[in-house]
Amino acid sequence: MDSVTQAALGATIAGAVAGKQCNAKVLLAGAVLGTLPDLDVVLDYGDAVSNTIKHRGFTHSLLLLPPFALLLSWLYCRFRPDAFWSFKRVSVLTVSVLVTHTLLDAMTTYGTQLIWPFEGYFELRNIFIIDPLYTLPLLMAIIVALFSKTMGARWCQSVLLLSTLYLGWGFAAQQxxxxxxxxxxxxxxxxxxxxxxxxxxxxxxxxxxxxxxxxxxxxxxxxxxxxxxxxxxxxxxxxxxxxxxxxxxxxxxxxxxxxxxxxxxxxxxxxxxxxxxxxxxxxxxxxxxxxxxxxxxxxxxxxxxxxxxxxxxxxxxxxxxxxxxxxxxxxxxxxxxxxxxx
Incomplete structure (x- = not known):
């Protein structure tokens, strides 16, 4: 999916996990994590074809992302200890954001190397790489979370359910x-x-x-x-x-x-x-x-x-x-x- 959608999804997941602690910093952290796997676009593999087919590779692997997320969580808790943001809660946030990034990519037509370093491109093709009906509710939840401390997390949780149902609709329509x-x-x-x-x-x-x-x-x-x-x-x-x-x-x-x-x-x-x-x-x-x-x-x-x-x-x-x-x-x-x- 496009970078705006991935950032919005990451921020919404972060807001949902944060609950009453949802704030602008949490949303920003989720957005940054949501775009992190796509930083592989800066890598040059030597030619136009290689740059295309090796995108969504090791940075999108379900074999690498969870341990990487746990490492990030440990480093955060090591240097920023907090009673609310325990290692468990931080891990749930980072793993959820990074894993959903690559799973959402796998629902487009481009193809995602879910089990890198093993060969294979996986795609369900049940959503276009840019779909406003998926992205706009996520952005709406983020706006509510920025201006309402009491309703922000609930909106994030509700919109995540709605966006998941939309992906299910895409698959049903495809069938x-x-x-x-x-x-x-x-x-x-x-x-x-x-x-x-x-x-x-x-x-x-x-x-x-x-x-x-x-x-x-x-x-x-x-x-x-x-x-x-x-x-x-x-x-x-x-x-x-x-x-x-x-x-x-x-x-x-x-x-x-x-x-x-x-x-x-x-x-x-x-x-x-x-x-x-x-x-x-x-x-x-x-x-x-x-x-x-x-x-x-x-x-x-x-x-x-x-x-x-x-x-x-x-x-x-x-x-x-x-x-x-x-x-x-x-x-x-x-x-x-x-x-x-x-």
């Missing part, structure tokens, strides 16, 4: 769409071996569906509010890796994306795209792996670079209409608005 997708794939004779269902920006009502096959992938949209259960899928070629040599970063990207990858040539550049994040041709993670020389041969890059994808918010109004169940705009949305006519 509802998954059942609909399964029926559509069978009716349209499409493959069902590798299917991704993930929310579109800022909501859990409109869902993006990606269906993989050997040579093509299909992309469609499905809203909880649709009256027609049919999903209009658009097929696109997957492309293939054209070189004999496969760099280690490509294998890493395959693992990171669970092989939801697309290969294409554009302006004499070999571009590899992660199909999970973004929509249509507005994909978030695209990398230039090779360039053609004057003879037309591919020259593998020493270090893959980020491809400057054009992403913006100009299509949000169209997505809003589609979210409300207007399926008549599907063709325009997938083929033109999202850049399918490249």
């Amino acid at each position: 509802y769409i998954a059942n609909r997708v399964e029926h559509n794939l069978a009716a349209q004779n499409l493959p069902n071996k590798q299917v991704m269902i993930t929310p579109t920006p800022f909501n859990t009502v409109l869902w993006r569906v990606v269906v993989m096959d050997d040579d093509y992938y299909w992309e469609g949209l499905a809203s909880i509010l649709d009256k027609d259960t049919n999903i209009d899928f658009l097929a696109r070629p997957l492309g293939a890796w054209p070189l004999e040599e496969k760099p280690a970063t490509l294998e890493g990207l395959k693992a990171f994306s669970h092989n939801y990858l697309n290969y294409r040539e554009e302006n004499d550049s070999l571009i590899v795209s992660d199909l999970r994040l973004g929509m249509g041709n507005n994909l978030s993670f695209e990398f230039v792996y090779a360039e053609r020389d004057e003879a037309g041969n591919w020259i593998l890059a020493d270090a893959p670079q980020r491809f400057p994808s054009q992403r913006g918010f100009e299509h949000l109004s169209t997505l809003w209409e589609r979210m409300k169940g207007d399926q008549s705009i599907d063709a325009n949305l997938t083929k033109q608005t999202l850049g399918y006519n490249r």
Whole structure:
């Protein structure tokens, strides 16, 4: 999730644990702890792909965060002894904030290395990386806690319950769409071996569906509010890796994306795209792996670079209409608005 949400979640948890001792300092400490795991973004692993796939690594590991939280708690109690803030209470706060950070990240589409140093990326994809309906109640609880000593902790506790229920709603909505997708794939004779269902920006009502096959992938949209259960899928070629040599970063990207990858040539550049994040041709993670020389041969890059994808918010109004169940705009949305006519 975004940094604002993680900080807000950390502050809200801290306020809930603090109870009557909830104050601005406690909320600030929770916010700082809530953003701590994301400081790994300052690390440079040498190239754009490595920086992407190694994010949410050791700083998000459920094998490392609890002992690290206990160490922080011991250090705090060692140098700032307090009758109320016992080692037990401080430990509950620090462990809760750090662990919920990585668990919330694992509910997005990006992928989180929950058991680092062991291999594996985990994601439930039941919430978008930015969702106002999740974040705004947390911010509201923090505001109440800053101005009300008697109601602050209770608001934090209540909003934590509400936010957890919202995550549960996201998962339930995803399963509802998954059942609909399964029926559509069978009716349209499409493959069902590798299917991704993930929310579109800022909501859990409109869902993006990606269906993989050997040579093509299909992309469609499905809203909880649709009256027609049919999903209009658009097929696109997957492309293939054209070189004999496969760099280690490509294998890493395959693992990171669970092989939801697309290969294409554009302006004499070999571009590899992660199909999970973004929509249509507005994909978030695209990398230039090779360039053609004057003879037309591919020259593998020493270090893959980020491809400057054009992403913006100009299509949000169209997505809003589609979210409300207007399926008549599907063709325009997938083929033109999202850049399918490249």
